[in-house]
Amino acid sequence: MNIAIISGNLASDPELKDAGGKKVCEFRVATNSYSGTGQDRKEYTVFHNIVAWERLAETCSEYLSKGRKVTINGSINNRSWDKDDGTKGYKSEIRAKEIDFGPRNDAQNGSSPRDDDFDFDDL
Numbered sequence: 001m002n003i004a005i006i007s008g009n010l011a012s013d014p015e016l017k018d019a020g021g022k023k024v025c026e027f028r029v030a031t032n033s034y035s036g037t038g039q040d041r042k043e044y045t046v047f048h049n050i051v052a053w054e055r056l057a058e059t060c061s062e063y064l065s066k067g068r069k070v071t072i073n074g075s076i077n078n079r080s081w082d083k084d085d086g087t088k089g090y091k092s093e094i095r096a097k098e099i100d101f102g103p104r105n106d107a108q109n110g111s112s113p114r115d116d117d118f119d120f121d122d123l
Helices: 054-063
Strands: 004-010 015-019 022-035 042-053 069-082 088-101
Touching (some): 022 054
Parallel strands (some): 042 088
Antiparallel strands (some): 022 042
16 A cells, blocks of 8 residues: 655745646655754654646746745655656655645734635545
8 A cells, every 4th residue: 555644844835847737746845853862852754755747836836935834735746757867766755635835924914714724625
């Protein structure tokens, strides 16, 4: 079973692109992890590459911005490509299937009613 669930903050603004006639949105999410115990306990940040497609991509582009809290349900995807210099490039990413938008960080814009409970089933 290929299931990924992460909860963290956007580390970059979403970038909406056209990929062969399909909308795709890419962004990064930062999560915090811990290792060690007691005085040796250390916190570190892990960055996750996120990809959303079609209507979900458009919604992410419209409503998300750097710093926004999100919880993402999806699957892990590994891809490769040939770089311009002839070497192979590799990337692991989470292909988003559902995104729960957390509270807005942008107080000056206010928040739309129940902004954090956006339901993709209504699309």
